[in-house]
Amino acid sequence: MSKLILLADTSTRLVCYFTNWSQYRTGDGKFMPSNIDPNLCTHLIYAFSGINEENELVTTEWNDEELYKAFNGLKQRNPNLKTLLAELLEAYKAEGAATGKPRLLTSAAVSAAKGTVDAGYEIAEISKYLDFINVMTYDFHGSWESVTGHHSPLCKGSNDTGDHVYLNTDFAMRYWQEKGTPVEKLNMGFATYGRTFRLSTESSQVGAPTSGPAAAGVFTKEAGFWSYYELCTFLRGASVRLIEEQKVPYATKENEWVGYDNQESFETKVHYLKCNRFGGAFVWALDLDDFNGQFCGQGNYTLISHLHSLLASDLPSPPTSHTFSNQSTLCTCNDQLHSRPHPRPTITTSSRIPDNSFCATKADGIYVKLDAPGSFYSCANGITWILHCPDNLVFRESCKCCDWP
Incomplete structure (x- = not known):
């Protein structure tokens, strides 16, 4: 008999981003601080503010002060909630001493691209001063390229060559760890959106030729980008396939192609996260999930609610008499992870x-x-x-x- 033990020291930290431009979407896509469930995430980050030439914090939207007040007010409904402001210059420990409250948290969202990491970060040094680091393990591929590719694969693809072997979540998380970041400070990125392409030939597999992005979403109105709730509409009647070696799905309909994450790929990624004892997860973004349950038929916050549950628990492998494999050692992107059979039990x-x-x-x-x-x-x-x-x-x-x- 085999079982996967729930690690008591595994973090349930779940950091979620709110974007101040999502207020401008129309109809059911409009998102305000009042749409946030304050008990869904452990930390909320307000995106974005700016910093002027005098190193002063400045607003970027006309009503940021009003929105941030409502955003910060969510702590009245959940006193344990932590709220942060993206692009804040510093968080001083002296603030805590002056107010008698816990000191402000400092965090950073950092690149997952090896070239940018090598050129732009002194990893061991900045890790000393940050409470946690959000590694942006998404947007590895998109319609700016001439062939299809998943924007947030867990593992390297068999056709990846050259620098493309670095364009995956597994490499990025391990690279930040190997360069000196304590594993408990690393948050792995989860995307609640898909990246789209327009196919230029009959071919539709990963690496198929493309001629730009698919049509913009009805609500997000950005070419090459669909929110998860827009994806749910597209998936009706679409052909859905799993990129087995990268553990993420994609879908096609006519000449449109989209790579995305679903509840099943989140399960695989959380298993990887917990097995490697990373500090937690972060989500881009709250407003891109099916936050009001209007589109996907799986309740409010289809993906993030599932992610919350997954971070709080994990599941064992069934007995060896069943046809499931032991999942307890699936910590790396090797043949064992690639060959994991389906289906498997879920919460x-x-x-x-x-x-x-x-x-x-x-x-x-x-x-x-x-x-x-x-x-x-x-x-x-x-x-x-x-x-x-x-x-x-x-x-x-x-x-x-x-x-x-």
Whole structure:
């Protein structure tokens, strides 16, 4: 019998970006701070502010002060929530001493491209002063290229040559670690959008010739870019395929091609993240998920809600008598990861308890639910979540895992 143990020291940090230009989208695409679920993410980052020639913080939108007040006010509904302002020059420890409050957090969103990293960052040095680092493991490919490619692959593709062997999440995360970043400070990027291409021949596989981007999305109105909720509309009637070696999907319809992430690819990526004990995940962006549940038919925040649950828990491999492989060693992009069979068990449901009474005084972690053998509590920043094991599995306190009876 084999099982995957829930690591008590694995972080459930989930950093989510709010973009101040999403307010200008029309209809169901319009996104304001009031659309944010304050219990979904552990940290929220407001994007963006600016810095003028005098090194002073300045607004970039006419109503930034009003929006930021509403954004920061979300902490009234979740006192454990951390809010940050992107492009802030410094976060002084002296601020904490002066106010008696915890010091401000400092973070950075950094490139995942090797050439940019080599030219632009003294990694070991900046890592000393940052609380966490968001590695932008997306936009590796896009319609600026002449062939199709997934913008956020987990692993290198078999056809990648030259510098393209660096254009994947696995290489980027390991490179930042190898260059001196403590693993617990690294957040892996998750994209809630897709990158599109227009096919120029009958070929539609990865590396197929293209002639630019597909049509702009109805709400995002940017050529080569679709939000996840726009993707859900496209996927109806589309042909969906998995890039097996890179563990991410793409879809085609007529001459349009889009690479994207879904709940299943998020599962694979979170398994990789947790197995490597990276500090957490970050999402670009809140407003690009199906935040109001209008398009994908899977509830509010289809991807981010699933990501939240995945970070709080993981699943075992079934017994060896079944046809599943042991997932507990799948930490790297090697043949073992590439050959993992499908299907595999997934978290079926999760729910949050409104009064948060169970987790109010408990440390973050996983706890047994005595009245329901197939369920368990997940505590994150004082918020109480109930997660459910897949069918026929029960939760065991001894290993803090779902296991076969």
